[in-house]
Amino acid sequence: MRERLYLLLILILSGALLTYGTQSISISHDEANIFFNGTNIVHYLALYSTQLLGQNDFALRLPFILLHLASIILLYKIGKLFLKKRVDRIFSVAIYALLPGVNGIALLVNSGIVVIFFSLLFTYLYLKEYKVVSQFVLVVCLFVDNSFAIFYIALFVYALMKRKTDLLLLTLILFGTSMYLYGFDTGGKPKGYFIDTLGVYAIVFSPLLFLYFVYAMYRILIKEEKNLLWYISFFSLVVSLLLSLRQRLLLEDFAPFVVLSVPLMIKVFFNSYRVRLPAFRKLHTIFFVIVLVSLFANTMLSFFNKPLYAYMDDPSKHFAINYDIAKELADALKAKGITKVMTKDDKLALRLKFYNIERGGAYKLTTQREIDEGFEKIDIAYYGRTVKTFYLYRVN
Known part of the structure; x- marks a missing residue:
């Protein structure tokens, strides 16, 4: 027993x-x-x-x-x-x-x-x-x-x-x-x-x-x-x-x-x-x-393992980086009322699709700043350390 x-x-x-x-x-x-x-x-x-x-x-x-x-x-x-x-x-x-x-x-x-x-x-x-x-x-x-x-x-x-x-x-x-x-x-x-x-x-x-x-x-x-x-x-x-x-x-x-x-x-x-x-x-x-x-x-x-991000010079080297970010990014987009984004990153687009963020719409998502104004910045951070930054542009 x-x-x-x-x-x-x-x-x-x-x-x-x-x-x-x-x-x-x-x-x-x-x-x-x-x-x-x-x-x-x-x-x-x-x-x-x-x-x-x-x-x-x-x-x-x-x-x-x-x-x-x-x-x-x-x-x-x-x-x-x-x-x-x-x-x-x-x-x-x-x-x-x-x-x-x-x-x-x-x-x-x-x-x-x-x-x-x-x-x-x-x-x-x-x-x-x-x-x-x-x-x-x-x-x-x-x-x-x-x-x-x-x-x-x-x-x-x-x-x-x-x-x-x-x-x-x-x-x-x-x-x-x-x-x-x-x-x-x-x-x-x-x-x-x-x-x-x-x-x-x-x-x-x-x-x-x-x-x-x-x-x-x-x-x-x-x-x-x-x-x-x-x-x-x-x-x-x-x-x-x-x-x-x-x-x-x-x-x-x-x-x-x-x-x-x-x-x-x-x-x-x-x-x-x-x-x-x-x-x-x-x-x-x-x-x-x-x-x-x-x-x-x-x-x-x-x-x-997320606390490790706070001590790393390059967060992209974290061993679990491929299993992070997408959920938090999807939540940030939904908080802004956005359920569709355009992105050139096919892998990210497929991950976001699972969280009901479809491809297309009136917003463009990038990881590099393209212009100096007219964008919203989305920082994905763990334990006070920014791991990834995204830039959101409204497409006319």
Whole structure:
């Protein structure tokens, strides 16, 4: 009973944090493009949610928050299958819920959290030996997102090593079909994106946790039993690093499979921790606390980042700049009774459209002052620091 209360508390806190996040950011151009022009499952989730609850940021992001919470429950259920102690299972879901990359893709309009949910759903059903249902989910994944090609590779290797003939054949067929339907770009000249990819993973996990992830994957490789989660996480990492030698990779193509490793990291850590006498656990305890503090700090920074603008010489360098400004600009225009503006910035125009500021009308919006008079100045500021200035002209 107490374990379920801890799980419920994690779900409530995670949901509350993400709900706050919906009010603190604006729709980005990529998200607006998916919302207005997309044809995939992400587009329809966002579209139907806003049709039901109104065209606002909370409704836009609600389906992905709900999928994130469902993923936490699935990860907990998977953890119960091989994490024997209650504290291990609670730490597993708590750390997963704190991962900066997971919170990022749970909050934004993208395929990442959808991929995580279906990956966990298949994994849970397969480990529970619901053979037919798990295979059905695996087929459905083919039409959810093209990134499942990597998932099929990892499962193929798992089936090959574990001599699971039915899974081997199914994943081979699904991988081939995925290549036929979507393809997978491996061309181009080497451009040195290997380090960039490592940097992305460090952001997804937080730097110290990513180092431990690499250690845990290696330790399992040479010393411990390799289960389904390990095959998924390890081979997704290996394939992504190999491909990064030739091309820049999208976060949502690989990170959703790698973060499934959290229960494995918990298992490796506590196995190593508990075989030592209490007097010799001090270094492990210190490392664990440092990693948790670092993880918590990184996650909080990703949500409460606007104060950073006040200390930056160039606000345009802020890492969240693409998710700011549009909502505040739309509110400023509406306060002036303006619902249509002309602008040469196509990306900004699409973002403003989500907030019901259409293109056209009798006003022109620019970021550069064109004449010395006859304009209104709109400053977008956070914590007393002007981040962006717009100039509004009435067109005769």
